[in-house]
Amino acid sequence: MSVKIYVPRDSAALAVGADEVAQAIEQQATARGIAIDLVRNSSRGLLWLEPLVEVAVGGQRLAYGPVTPEAVESLFEAGFLTGKTHPLAVGPIEAHPYLKNQERLTFVRAGITDPLSLEDYQAHEGFAGLRAALALSPADIVQQILDSGLRGRGGAGFPAGIKWKTVLQTNADQKYVVVNADEGDSGTFADRMVMEGDPFMLIEGMIIAGIAVGATRGYVYIRSEYPDAIFVMEEAVRRATTGGFLGKNILGSGKAFHIVIRKAAGSYVCGEETALLESLEGKRGIVRAKPPLPAIVGLFGKPTVINNVLTLAAAPYILSHGPKVYADFGMGRSRGTLPFQLAGNIRHGGLVEKAFGVTARQLIEDFGGGTESGRPLRAVQIGGPLGAYLPDSLLDTPMDYEALAAKGGVLGHGGLVVFDDTVDMAEQARYAMEFCAIESCGKCTPCRIGSTRGEEVIQHIQAKPAEAGAHAKLLRDLCSTMVNGSLCAMGSMTPYPVLSALDHFPEDFNLTAETHKAA
Amino acid sequence: MNSMTAREAQAVEAALSRFQDEQGALLPLLHAVQDTLGYIPKQATPTIASAFNLSRAEVHGVITYYHHFRQTEPAQHKLALCQAEACQARGCRSLTEKAEAALGCNLGEHTKDNRWELEPVYCLGLCASGPAMELDGKLYARVTPERLESLIRKKELS
Numbered sequence: 001m002s003v004k005i006y007v008p009r010d011s012a013a014l015a016v017g018a019d020e021v022a023q024a025i026e027q028q029a030t031a032r033g034i035a036i037d038l039v040r041n042s043s044r045g046l047l048w049l050e051p052l053v054e055v056a057v058g059g060q061r062l063a064y065g066p067v068t069p070e071a072v073e074s075l076f077e078a079g080f081l082t083g084k085t086h087p088l089a090v091g092p093i094e095a096h097p098y099l100k101n102q103e104r105l106t107f108v109r110a111g112i113t114d115p116l117s118l119e120d121y122q123a124h125e126g127f128a129g130l131r132a133a134l135a136l137s138p139a140d141i142v143q144q145i146l147d148s149g150l151r152g153r154g155g156a157g158f159p160a161g162i163k164w165k166t167v168l169q170t171n172a173d174q175k176y177v178v179v180n181a182d183e184g185d186s187g188t189f190a191d192r193m194v195m196e197g198d199p200f201m202l203i204e205g206m207i208i209a210g211i212a213v214g215a216t217r218g219y220v221y222i223r224s225e226y227p228d229a230i231f232v233m234e235e236a237v238r239r240a241t242t243g244g245f246l247g248k249n250i251l252g253s254g255k256a257f258h259i260v261i262r263k264a265a266g267s268y269v270c271g272e273e274t275a276l277l278e279s280l281e282g283k284r285g286i287v288r289a290k291p292p293l294p295a296i297v298g299l300f301g302k303p304t305v306i307n308n309v310l311t312l313a314a315a316p317y318i319l320s321h322g323p324k325v326y327a328d329f330g331m332g333r334s335r336g337t338l339p340f341q342l343a344g345n346i347r348h349g350g351l352v353e354k355a356f357g358v359t360a361r362q363l364i365e366d367f368g369g370g371t372e373s374g375r376p377l378r379a380v381q382i383g384g385p386l387g388a389y390l391p392d393s394l395l396d397t398p399m400d401y402e403a404l405a406a407k408g409g410v411l412g413h414g415g416l417v418v419f420d421d422t423v424d425m426a427e428q429a430r431y432a433m434e435f436c437a438i439e440s441c442g443k444c445t446p447c448r449i450g451s452t453r454g455e456e457v458i459q460h461i462q463a464k465p466a467e468a469g470a471h472a473k474l475l476r477d478l479c480s481t482m483v484n485g486s487l488c489a490m491g492s493m494t495p496y497p498v499l500s501a502l503d504h505f506p507e508d509f510n511l512t513a514e515t516h517k518a519a
Numbered sequence: 520m521n522s523m524t525a526r527e528a529q530a531v532e533a534a535l536s537r538f539q540d541e542q543g544a545l546l547p548l549l550h551a552v553q554d555t556l557g558y559i560p561k562q563a564t565p566t567i568a569s570a571f572n573l574s575r576a577e578v579h580g581v582i583t584y585y586h587h588f589r590q591t592e593p594a595q596h597k598l599a600l601c602q603a604e605a606c607q608a609r610g611c612r613s614l615t616e617k618a619e620a621a622l623g624c625n626l627g628e629h630t631k632d633n634r635w636e637l638e639p640v641y642c643l644g645l646c647a648s649g650p651a652m653e654l655d656g657k658l659y660a661r662v663t664p665e666r667l668e669s670l671i672r673k674k675e676l677s
Contacts, residue, residue, distance in 0.1 A: 012645050015660035047647040186603030189644040224550075224587045225643050227656070263550055265585035268641060282545030282571070284584040300542065342647060344608030349647025372609070381604055417605045417646065431607070435641070 002035035003081045004056040008111065010043035010196050011228040012189065017069060018051040024072035025053070032076060042197025044111030045351030046098055052111075054093055057083035063090040098367060103329060104353045105317045105337050106310060109198050116235055118243050121200040127245065129316030133208045134253045141212035142168055145315065147323035149335030154180055154271070154308030155383065155412040155489070157334075157401045163305055166295035167213040170303040175215035177206050178280065178299055178306040181222040181229070182264050182271040185384025187343040187415030190351060191309035195222065195229035198313075199236035200245075203259065205312030207250060208319055209305050210257040218259045219299070221276050224266050234261050268385075268439035272488045273306045275441060286441045287488045308413070310339060331357035334400040334411075342368045344381075344417035354399075361395040364418060375420040379428075379505070383412025385435055386493035388500035389419075389428065408503075410496055425505035429498045430458040436494040447491025450482045454498065461509050469515030472502060476519060523562045530555040531563045535570050545571060545581055549588055557593045594629045594636035596674050598622070599653040602639040605646035614650045617664045621671050 007013075007022040022038060029036045046052060049065035053075075062083045064075060071088060078086040090096065093111070104110070113120040121127070133141050146161030167175060179202065183191040194202055206218045222230050237259045240246045248256045267285045270276050274288035277299050298304025314336065318326045327335045334356035340363055342349045347369035354363070360380060364370065371377050379389045387410040390397075397407050404411050419428075436451035457478065461471045479495035486492040502509055506516035523531065534551035538544040548567065552559050559582055568578045582588045600606075600615050619625055622635045629636035645651035648660035654670055 011643075011658055012648055012660065015643075015645050015651065015658040016648060050648070183644065184642055186642045187605045187646045189646055192644040225640060225653075228658075262547065264587075265546055265550070266587035267585050279546065281543040282581070283577075284580050343605040344646065344649070346647070385604060415605075415646065417608055419608045423608070428604070428607075431604075435603075439641075 002037045004037045004039060005081075006039045006041045006054040006056075006061070006111075007051060008043040009040040009115070009228075010050070010193060011226075012047050012193075013043055013050040013052070014228065016050055016066065020069040021051045021053065021067050021072060024069040028072055028076045034081065036081075039114055041113060042110050042115045043193060044093060044099060045107065045193065046096065046348070047350040048348050049090060052090070052093075054111075055080055055083065057081075060092045061094065063093040063096075064088045065090055098348065098350070098352075101367070102353050103337050103355050105326065105329070106194070106201075106313050107198075107339055107351060107353045108317070109201070110193065110351070111197075113198070115197050115199055115232055116239060118200065118239055121198075125320060126200055127204055127316075129319035130204050130207055130245070131251070132319045133211055134251065134255070138168055138212050138214060141208065141319070144318060144323045145212070148314075148318040148326040149323075149330070149333070150311065150314055150318065150326070151334065151401070152308055153310035153314070153338070153413065154273075155185075155386075155410070157411070160307060160311050163295050163307070164209065164212055166293065167215070167303045167305050170296050172303050174217070174300075174302050175213055176299045176302055176304040177209045177213070177215045177218040177312075178277065178304055179206060179218070179220040179312055180271060180273060180276055180306060180308050181220050181226075182276060183226070183309070183413070184223060184268040184271045185386075185413050185415055187381065187384060187417035188341050188413045189343075190339040190341055190414065192226055192229050193351060194309050194313050195226070196232050199233050200240060201313050201316055202233075202309055203236060203240050203246065205315040206259060207245065207257045208315045209307070209312060211250075211255055213303070213305055215303075215305065216256045216258065218257065219262055219280055220259065221262050221264055221270070221280055223264045230261060230263055237261060267441075268435075269441045269488075269490050272490065275488070277304065277306065284441070286443050287490075289487065310413075329355035331355070331398060331400050332402055334402070338399065338411075338414045340399070341413075341415045342418070343415055345371045345373055345420050346418045347372045356400045357398045359396050359398055360390065360416060363399070363416060364395065368418070371418060371420045373420045373422075375422065377418060378421045378423050379419045379425060379501075381417040381419070381428075381497060382415070383410035384415055385432060386410065386489055386496055387412050387415075388496045389425065389504065390500065391504040408496075408500060410493070425501040425508040426458060426462055426510075429501040429509075430455055430462070432494055432497040432501075433458060436490060440490060444485070444487040444491060446482045446485040447487070447494070450478055450486075450491065451494060454478055454482070454494075458498075465510035468510035469519050472509060472511060472515070472519035475502065521562055523560050523566075527556060527560045527563065531560070531566055535567070539570050545573075545578070546585075549582060553588060558589045558591055561590050592633075594633045596635050596655055597638065597653075598635065598671075599638040599640040600626070601641070601643050601645070601649060601651045602626075603642045603646075605642070606649035606651055609649035611650040614662060614664060614667060617667060618671075621668055
């Protein structure tokens with residue numbers, strides 16, 4: 001019998017040589033006359049260990065990583081095919097504390113299955129949620145989503161069930177389900193990992209949403225910076241269609257659902273839902289004024305469920321296990337789990353799915369192992385480029401939408417970017433304004449002009465310490481205009497990283513205790 | 520106005536025949552043209568506009584709004600370095616300086632001989648293993664200055 005070897009195909013593995021490792025393994029096996037069965041699985045999310053090679057031995061999967069093509073020969077020599085030890089040995093992967101201490105509901109198949117195998121997917125509970133949904137009325141499906149407490153995972157945290165209910169109750173000849181897969185926030189990659197690693201789960205979530213609200217067409221809007229995700233999703237849609245899960249008659253139910261994959265074109269603001277809809281319609285990605293809500297007047301003017309990848313990916317679990325099981329995880333009004341993403345200067349970066357309520361410190365220290373550089377941690381940006389920078393003293397805040405907001409933070413899409421003490425926080429603040437200036441859609445003045453003026457003011461603070469106090473005051477005033485006067489989160493939240501940097505790290509802005517207080 | 524070359528016209532026609540009847544398919548059409556030619560010819564704007572029943576201004580607006588679309592021929596090699604926060608925390612600023620020195624052009628520019636262009640990119644989704652970059656369509660993570668130089672050298676020799 002041939003030995004089963006797993007080499008991930010996630011782009012975080014490919015970018016550090018997974019294809020070359022897979023090739024080297026095949027060459028070595030051929031040269032040694034050993035029969036192997038090489039599976040290209042998804043990633044477990046222990047990204048510092050990628051490429052993470054696993055071998056199935058005695059009912060266990062033993063891992064080795066990070067494996068380089070050069071190390072492959074020594075792995076064979078050491079006898080890794082029978083689970084022998086080696087300097088790169090990680091041991092039985094399922095028992096690894098990084099994995100064992102997670103609560104994986106959405107990422108339950110991560111690293112285990114071949115992403116494009118329908119058989120693998122179904123052998124691991126795949127399409128159980130869809131089958132459950134097909135036995136329910138649309139209103140009952142929506143009720144289950146409501147009961148689960150699921151909130152939009154894109155950042156705003158709006159209850160998904162209410163969105164779905166609005167679309168269900170709006171009459172129209174055509175409705176749509178749109179997936180926001182324009183994951184542009186630095187420090188986040190969970191959407192990418194879902195699409196590359198478990199695409200059928202997203203497809204299943206979309207079909208469930210379609211059946212629930214009466215939509216027959218779905219679009220997945222994927223950023224152009226994610227070529228691997230686009231490739232996998234397109235192939236998965238083809239296979240799901242051939243398998244009878246998509247098309248005119250889903251699993252013989254008489255219900256129809258079709259999916260189109262659309263490639264974005266490098267505009268950050270298209271992650272904002274109305275700009276995304278404009279882009280899907282073939283226009284510039286300019287933000288729409290709300291109301292009307294997309295649930296009533298959405299894509300092509302029709303009622304549209306527009307949800308983040310992780311929101312829809314949670315639906316199959318909720319339908320197959322029941323809303324209560326999902327809602328039992330979490331705290332306060334944040335129910336269920338969130339796939340957190342540990343990024344930046346961190347020793348053990350990767351994906352950690354935990355119930356809401358875990359603290360940033362637990363994530364960064366217990367899972368992440370502190371900074372990669374070994375230097376003291378200075379700041380953590382949570383929630384992407386529009387999220388606040390938190391100092392060490394605030395890291396014990398539970399990761400929950402409301403608890404974090406009470407400390408001036410934003411949970412966003414669950415990304416944590418760690419910086420050590422070499423960071424210049426005034427420079428980070430300047431960059432936040434620069435990024436807004438580059439990416440602003442230009443529709444509203446506070447964002448379009450404010451970002452450019454904001455960058456200039458911060459440059460003044462950096463260049464002229466004597467005038468820092470007066471300019472800091474000006475910066476606060478400008479930020480207040482942006483927060484209160486912008487049309488969408490791009491302009492109204494860019495002040496979060498700026499002001500949090502100013503509040504928590506005034507010394508980087510050439511401010512003394514007095515000038516900081518006065519500003 | 521100059522007309523398109525035969526190759527350009529053919530690429531635009533092929534893309535139009537595929538996407539003209541699909542609702543809201545201007546972006547897929549532009550992607551198809553750029554995937555074939557490497558750029559979207561300026562002279563294609565009136566043709567596309569008339570096929571989509573749009574004004575030239577609308578089509579021009581879309582092409583120039585999105586960072587991904589371009590109207591000039593790309594350099595032989597394209598190096599895109601991530602400039603976003605997670606890569607900043609892992610040293611992308613100094614890596615960018617190294618790349619600028621090695622190629623002899625600044626970020627956002629191309630070399631005089633148009634052999635190289637050096638572009639900023641804002642997140643490749645490799646935030647746990649930065650600094651990350653894309654070189655001629657292939658992703659690289661945990662890029663050290665040495666690795667960057669050897670990759671550039673390899674391309675120079677190819």
